Amino acid sequence: MKNIQKYRFGIQILCLILSIVGFFYNFKITMLVIMGLTLLSGVFYCGWICPFGFLQDTFSKLGNILGIKKKKMPASLQRIFVYSRYMIFIIVAFIGLDIIYSIMSYDPRTSFGNMLLGTMPSMGAFSVICLFIIVSLFFDRPFCNYFCYEGGKYGIMGFFRIFTIKRNESKCVNCKKCDNTCPMNIQVSKCTNLSSPQCINCFQCISSCPVKGTLEYGKVNFTKKEKNRYFSMIGVALILMAAFFAYNILNGINPLERKEHSNITNEVLATEPSNSTSQDVESPSSNDEPASNDEIEKTEEAIEISGDAAGIPDGIYTGTGKGFRGPITVEVTVKDQQITSVEVIDHRDDMKWYNRANAVIPDSIVENQSTDIDLVSGATYSSIGIRDGVKDALENAK
Ligand code: SF4
Ligand code: SF4
Known part of the structure; x- marks a missing residue:
């Protein structure tokens, strides 16, 4: 795990280049592979692939180089706003209102992705990209944390992952370096098996931990209580999925339909x-x-x-x-x-x-x-x- 951040940076650059040549867009099979990986081991797309995530990371690093001290959302507000992107996802997935499409036309993740493919956004959409870039100098991943419904979707998909970050309580010295370094504002120091849908598998928490072997990535080890909670939540998820499919079918939409690009x-x-x-x-x-x-x-x-x-x-x-x-x-x-x-x-x-x-x-x-x-x-x-x-x-x- 020592050099993991260097590898991640290299892969992010590679994925940016692949996005420019339309790789992910033209080979939709790669997105299916990514989704499979998400179900099994949590969200890798956001931490390793997404060009807009990388753009925010880059400006966050630039902020560090310029000596700008990173700010964190106050815990009381974080507890509320942590749900915002999931609410946006539910609104986008289930409610079709013109106002939502109007707002979504300024989605900087989509606009930036289209820019990489050669389509220039409107002035308004470009301004929103610039706004999030500037905010990234002061806050880690502002868009990913609170606004990205796509990241929210991946987070929900990876909620029942089998592989995750684990904390060995007996070794932990409670220095909270993992909490401070986490770009998604997760309190890693309070978890044993990390299950937050916010986690983007960037492994910055592991890289920052001063005690070797305290934070590791591996197979989830549930306690009995966690196991019960896990299976109840799977039940809830299955009910929600059934509702989603029923909603689409009743509206004459095939929920599995995906258009292939000619x-x-x-x-x-x-x-x-x-x-x-x-x-x-x-x-x-x-x-x-x-x-x-x-x-x-x-x-x-x-x-x-x-x-x-x-x-x-x-x-x-x-x-x-x-x-x-x-x-x-x-x-x-x-x-x-x-x-x-x-x-x-x-x-x-x-x-x-x-x-x-x-x-x-x-x-x-x-x-x-x-x-x-x-x-x-x-x-x-x-x-x-x-x-x-x-x-x-x-x-x-x-
Ligand atoms: S949360 Fe959204 S913008 Fe951020 S990395 Fe994930 S997909 Fe990209
Ligand atoms: S918990 Fe660790 S791996 Fe997950 S987002 Fe935070 S720093 Fe990255």
């Missing part, structure tokens, strides 16, 4: 600017004679009659709009100056909200022959992404 589309996105459009047909009459006045009048009439696709030759056009988690790419089919179909071929949004938007917006555009349509409440960002993708496709087709 490699073909990735190539298109990688080689074209985000708002680019590819056309499967030649642009309108590029080699034809200039249109006569009669034809121009007819076209103007067609615009009035046919809506947004008026004047656009038959073909399939691709366009991109900005969804909640990044670009949404759509294919728009135009026939006889009418939009005959709208199909989303690539997106990054969560299936729960994307499905709601996709069930309504494409049909609504075809029906109205216009992108001037009502958005789906509770799936606003996905709705806007699909709508703007259609606008982009038609705009470029013209």
